Amino acid sequence: MVDESTTAVSRTPILGAALRAKILELTPRYPSKRAVTLPALHLVHDHLRCVPLAAMAEIAEILEITPAEVHDTMSFYGFFPQAPIGDVRVWICRSLSCMLRGGDELLEHACRHLRLEPGQTTPDGAITLEFAECLGVCDFAPAAVADDGRVFGPLDEQKVEEMLAELKRGRKPPG
């Protein structure tokens, strides 16, 4: 017979009480708990800078849905990384307006400059570099947007290097 007292794995919740309370506070504003999935993912992402599997399961528990439903929402948007990301996350656009002006080549240039692949983070944890579809700043094509709100463009190879140097100095101060 298995002694459950010795086999049970104690699991410390990844979402603290305050964050759980914030998620629950959202529920009256939505037609169902399921509809809170996306804002809950944003809250967790803002707090942890990623949404690990354990956090997905806890969101599901709070919202009384399945972890698969949380995962579906998360993967549909493609915005939420599962592992911690760099201090600054930057997306280089590869949609039409930017592509026609060399966006793909500039993404390759940025990858070569940082010695990483899209989706990876520099070894010092400063920058996570990704590609994105239209970032909504086509006037600045070819363009990039950082997750602290900075918009870069029109870019060329030299401006990509200047952008990366600026991003390495850290996030834009809030306000």
Ligand code: FES
């Ligand atoms: S196509 Fe690149 S920002 Fe719109």
